[in-house]
Amino acid sequence: MTDRALLVQLEGYGLTTAEICYFMPDHPSLLQIYAWQEYDAAPDFPVLFDFLAHWRREIEAEIRSVRIAHEKMIRPASWRSADGVISWD
Template identity: 45%
Template sequence: MASSEFRLQMQGYGLTTANILYRLPDHPRILQTYVWQDYDLHPHFPELRKFLDFWTRSLDGPLHGVTIAHAHLIKPAEMRLVNGEFHVH
């Protein structure tokens, strides 16, 4: 049975990392960083958007900036069906 992460990759999801800079609620001049990572769809990033919406609704630290890195771990060109198996020796 395939893992849920593998199934997501087969649906086009790729590993997404977001470096989130936010201001501390008690000290707004100080920036803190938070790293978020999950499988998401490029270019609209619905999972990241859900997380950032939750952040702005529920957490006190206002967002300052978000930097995103995204990688397709499995590309369609890397997957192919094999009809047979050959053994040498």
């Protein structure tokens, strides 16, 4: 059986991490952080925005901010010398 993570990466998805800062209505001065991570497609991020829509509908916490990091993990190979110098001798 093939790994789901590999299949979605082959479809163009990359690993997306979101830092969601939120507060509960009864404690507005207490800012909390939730880390979310899933494979998603940049720049539209449909999986993340579905999760945020679910949050707004089902969770009583109010989102203050969302920071997104995205890395496409399957890409053409590249390399460089550890010391920065390429020598063919």
